[in-house]
Amino acid sequence: MSSRTLPAAAQAYSPLYFLASLGAGGLTVTFFMWLMFWVPHPGKPVPVFEDIMAAFATGGTGMQGMIILAMAGIAVFFFLNIKALVWNLNHLRGFVRAEGYAAFRASNAETQMMAMPLALAMAVNGAFIAGLVFVPGLWSITEYLFPLAMIAFLAIGWMAFRHLGAFLGRVIGKGGFDHGANNSFAQKLPAFALAMVGVGMAAPAAMSANPLTVGASLVLSTFFLMAAGVIAAIALVMGIQAMLEKGVAPEAAPTLMIIIPLLTVLGILMLRQDHGLHTTFEVHGSAGETLVMLSRILSVQGLFALFGLFVLARIGYWSRFVFGQSTSAGAYALVCPGVGLSVMMHFWLNKGLVAAGLVAKFGAAYWAISGVAVGLQLAMVALVVYLNRRHFRADPMPLAQPAA
Template sequence: MIRRKPNMTFHPSYWFSSLGAGGTAVSFFMYLMWMVPHKNTPIPTFADWSTQLNEGGFMAALTFASLVGIIVFSILHFALLFWNIAESTAFKKDLKALVNTPAEVQLMAIPVTFAMTVNVLFILGALFIPNLWASVELLFPGAIAAFALIGVYAVRIFVQYISNMVRSGGYASVDHNHLSALVSVFTFSMLSVGFAAASAMSHIAITAAIATTLSIAFFAFALLIGIIVLSHGINAIMKHGIAEAASPSLWMLIPILTVLGISWVRLSHGLNHHFGIESSPGSLFLPLTVIFMLQLGVFTLGYKVMKANHYLTYYLYGDKENPISFGLVCPGVALFVMGMFWWHIGWVKTGIIEPFSPAYWIGIGVLFTIQVITISALLKLIRKLLRHPTPTKVAHV
């Protein structure tokens, strides 16, 4: 049963548990995306993986394991999603107490999780509902509408936060010595990549054009807000040092770069198909390499800081408890996912690396290690923060 410590105030960061589980489900989908043939559809479907399983061998086993991973972590995602909805409803006062404070922006963890839910549902539908792809053009407007509603919700939260901050002259830098406000950028980036799916995969011009426009809008919004948040956050960190409890925010840029990178790939496909702007694996090698190398740099810097202040020792492996620790999960998932895009588009599709060669599997092995470490961290944090035992009732004689 999911249960947090009763003496800990409910915080929006608990939503990152569901977000991380959903992202992990998507990470298992990456094996199918890049290793299961799907010539007739842009992503693998029920028919594609069924054919792969029937062929037997190692790839069939890998496909089966990936499907199990998708199912298990999708179930975990929805279990944590419903728990967070229930907790947010039951403890509205805790969330309202954040309004007009620097922590108000953390409410953006809610819409970004809902956006992940739409992505998970899309994957589950494509994989487990036979022949669904034949009607996919009817589903794209629904997906666009869902992301639009989430976008309105996210914009309302962010506008209220930024208006409160501007009205009061901003918050003291000592209260902003972290990068947690990047959750707003993450949210808008997630919406951008959601809209970009229809841009890349729809064959109906008007659907793709609307999706492309909305994706670019949130992409641009994410970039603008990102510049502002990074400049203020880094300045505050340089003055006061990183707030220990918010140390995972140093890695928040990693998932942002991943979803913006995937948005770029999807938009490139959509612009090529509908607007005649040429795109090729070679042309995507440069932006994907820049993004992945930047992610590795951010990861290394963040790890060195968290090693120096013993954050991982205290909050992941030790006795200190804080729901912000769930912010450690998405960066690991994002690094794995972007690694899969970079490896397959930049190296395999360009012919530099032969598919399923020894060199290919070495690269996959490195990424798999990242995935395993991330899953281990997610499960450890769930056990630590959300498996608090229910008090036993003492029987009175």
């Protein structure tokens, strides 16, 4: 295949294309939210294959249609998640051998390598969802799977810290960090990666009945929670200072909303920890406390969504990098905020409003709020389909040069 017919992603590869895998994995989670909150699963914190089949057998046409769509969505986007992950891992090998890799490692962009452990952690989370939904009897062996899952997440976390340590060792030990080129929230990517590892590490706390497993999950996930929080706070301050001086870097503008999926992941992590504390260690929180926590998270997310969308419109990002002739791997970062808001709205509604008795489950208000979450989800489905065609489809016509 000639260079004229190579997909845009292959012509100008960047580790940020791991976000294509991440976005598909996030959409897998959004379809699982339908099953999580709309399918009964008595005695278990999550629905499994047997619960889903029972609901399909006894439910009406609406329930059956929802289950078919949810399972189809999980299957399709988990496949795209793994497909994009494998594609990136293959192309990353050529990228690290390329002539420009040394310059890449000597710049602020080195932290883009954190997109790899971020995508790997998302893939493990997605695989667990696919197993719950499609594998009969999986729940009976989960106590054996939880330690293996924590080992996998520890390995991914170690990889993430190696990349982060190499970057910090260089810029702190030798200097060279370009504050003028830090005019975005791109340096929050390491925090996002560690948070994704942490939320996977917290899953056994919410699902295991073994106190040792729950305790290990609580301790290890807390480490990643705090690490992600510290790095995110530092990156926030540094990024705002540079943006006030230089203005936002146009191609990195989608990172202004990276705090939205970051907070969703950390919010789910804390919910999982609370559940483990409640079921295993008799630490009881109230529905009101959960509602307030989720409302605070959603409020911050709403503020950053408005802020980010305003800036993107002001600099013409959509017309340049999404619908225009310039291509940018960073466009995939637009998927994460929509997915994060959709997932958080489901939790805010079900674990907050419904649990506190403010909204009746399956009432008019319930479906109105759920409709907003589903609307965001479907918009991100359309965006992923569009971006995949734009970046990964071979084009017989010459492509415009991507932005630097």
